[in-house]
Amino acid sequence: MRSAKDFFAPLAVGAPTPVTEVPARPSRMIHFFDPSNPKMAAKVPDMVGVSDVLLGNLEDAVVADKKEAAREGLVQIAKDVDFGEHTQLWTRINSLDSPWVLDDLTRLVTEVGDQLDVIMVPKVQGPEDIHYIDRILAQLEAKGGVQRPILVHAILETARGMANVEEIAGASPRMQGISLGPADLAADRRMKTTRVGGGHPGYLVRQDPAKGLDGAPDYTGERSVFQQDLWHYTIARMVDACAMHGIFPFYGPFGDIKDTVACEDQFRNAFLLGCVGAWSLHPVQIEIAKKVFSPTAEDVAHARRVKEAMPDGRGAVMIDGKMEDDASFKQCMVVLELAERLSANDPELATMYEEA
Numbered sequence: 001m002r003s004a005k006d007f008f009a010p011l012a013v014g015a016p017t018p019v020t021e022v023p024a025r026p027s028r029m030i031h032f033f034d035p036s037n038p039k040m041a042a043k044v045p046d047m048v049g050v051s052d053v054l055l056g057n058l059e060d061a062v063v064a065d066k067k068e069a070a071r072e073g074l075v076q077i078a079k080d081v082d083f084g085e086h087t088q089l090w091t092r093i094n095s096l097d098s099p100w101v102l103d104d105l106t107r108l109v110t111e112v113g114d115q116l117d118v119i120m121v122p123k124v125q126g127p128e129d130i131h132y133i134d135r136i137l138a139q140l141e142a143k144g145g146v147q148r149p150i151l152v153h154a155i156l157e158t159a160r161g162m163a164n165v166e167e168i169a170g171a172s173p174r175m176q177g178i179s180l181g182p183a184d185l186a187a188d189r190r191m192k193t194t195r196v197g198g199g200h201p202g203y204l205v206r207q208d209p210a211k212g213l214d215g216a217p218d219y220t221g222e223r224s225v226f227q228q229d230l231w232h233y234t235i236a237r238m239v240d241a242c243a244m245h246g247i248f249p250f251y252g253p254f255g256d257i258k259d260t261v262a263c264e265d266q267f268r269n270a271f272l273l274g275c276v277g278a279w280s281l282h283p284v285q286i287e288i289a290k291k292v293f294s295p296t297a298e299d300v301a302h303a304r305r306v307k308e309a310m311p312d313g314r315g316a317v318m319i320d321g322k323m324e325d326d327a328s329f330k331q332c333m334v335v336l337e338l339a340e341r342l343s344a345n346d347p348e349l350a351t352m353y354e355e356a
């Protein structure tokens with residue numbers, strides 16, 4: 001562990017100074033595209049301003065013989081496309097034990113380092129992986145003359161990464177956030193699922209049997225079942241680790257593209273638990289994330305009323321029959337700050353909140 005006094009010092013001569021606070025930029029959806037897929041790549045310019053984050057994926061879902069094409073495609077996109085002020089460009093590099101990662105980092109940082117906001121690192125096992133990335137990024141930033149530090153986002157998708165999540169979150173001032181990677185995590189944990197995120201009909205609780213006429217349980221009667229959330233523990237723990245270190249938690253992929261209803265539910269669970277965004281794998285998921293990860297007009301209106309009733313955030317008042325005090329005031333401030341930040345980039349949202 002570095003001492004507190006040199007935590008924010010650059011890790012290579014000539015590298016930019018690390019940030020002391022992670023910028024809170026709108027990141028409701030991290031939209032994945034494969035830069036080696038000409039159809040997807042061609043859509044990137046039109047998605048600027050539509051998606052908060054566009055991520056050129058180099059890892060899983062890109063076949064081995066397309067790895068170089070994906071890397072070069074992303075370099076070209078970063079050079080050609082103006083991402084403007086409101087859309088960030090991220091990449092997901094190959095895993096640290098893969099034959100591609102060193103070239104991913106070297107090529108991208110030295111060639112288009114100033115265009116890249118965040119590098120997502122898959123299968124992070126512990127703080128040592130972030131320390132490795134931290135140092136090599138500093139060396140490459142110095143070599144490429146990169147002006148601002150590239151931030152790092154870890155995917156939580158191994159049991160060991162899960163066990164080390166707090167240390168991962170605090171491993172470097174570059175840490176921007178963490179995403180849950182439910183597909184790899186399920187495999188690594190040896191869960192018996194075959195899906196990319198979301199729930200499972202077999203993971204449920206069943207109502208107790210009613211009593212029969214003889215007072216004994218009637219095991220033949222109808223009983224309600226309630227599907228449970230496979231990811232509750234993991235997301236909640238990730239959210240705490242991120243909040244503790246001032247970085248941002250995200251839900252990852254939802255693979256059932258056609259099930260837009262369950263996708264919205266999964267995203268909303270993550271939002272309510274504290275996540276700021278989720279991955280979008282298909283254009284249809286961008287709108288779902290935008291809807292879910294923007295506070296509702298109703299919540300914004302309520303938060304404003306609480307703020308008006310308690311201008312200094314202290315005391316206790318009744319609003320619509322409910323007690324509000326310092327703690328609910330703070331929750332309202334979280335909602336209002338997010339609404340303000342999002343509406344600064346989104347005139348439609350700004351109008352919706354004005355009219356709320």
Ligand SMILES: CC(=O)SCCNC(=O)CCNC(=O)[C@H](O)C(C)(C)COP(=O)(O)OP(=O)(O)OC[C@H]1O[C@@H](n2cnc3c(N)ncnc32)[C@H](O)[C@@H]1OP(=O)(O)O
Pocket residue numbers: 031032033034039040043057060061183184196253257280281282283
């Ligand atoms: C567990 C993990 O690691 S998850 C992260 C890794 N996985 C990914 O990144 C997957 C990204 N997404 C995809 O590859 C695709 O969306 C798929 C394979 C899921 C579905 O693709 P398709 O069957 O082509 O979907 P569909 O036919 O509905 O596509 C409609 C159009 O949207 C385009 N499109 C689909 N996905 C995307 C995308 N992510 N970004 C941009 N455009 C896209 C298609 O190219 C197609 O274009 P066209 O109308 O010009 O032909």
Ligand SMILES: O=CC(=O)O
Pocket residue numbers: 060155157180181182183184185197252253
């Ligand atoms: O990379 C994401 C995952 O779910 O695995």
Ligand SMILES: [Mg+2]
Pocket residue numbers: 060122157181183184
């Ligand atoms: Mg994965």
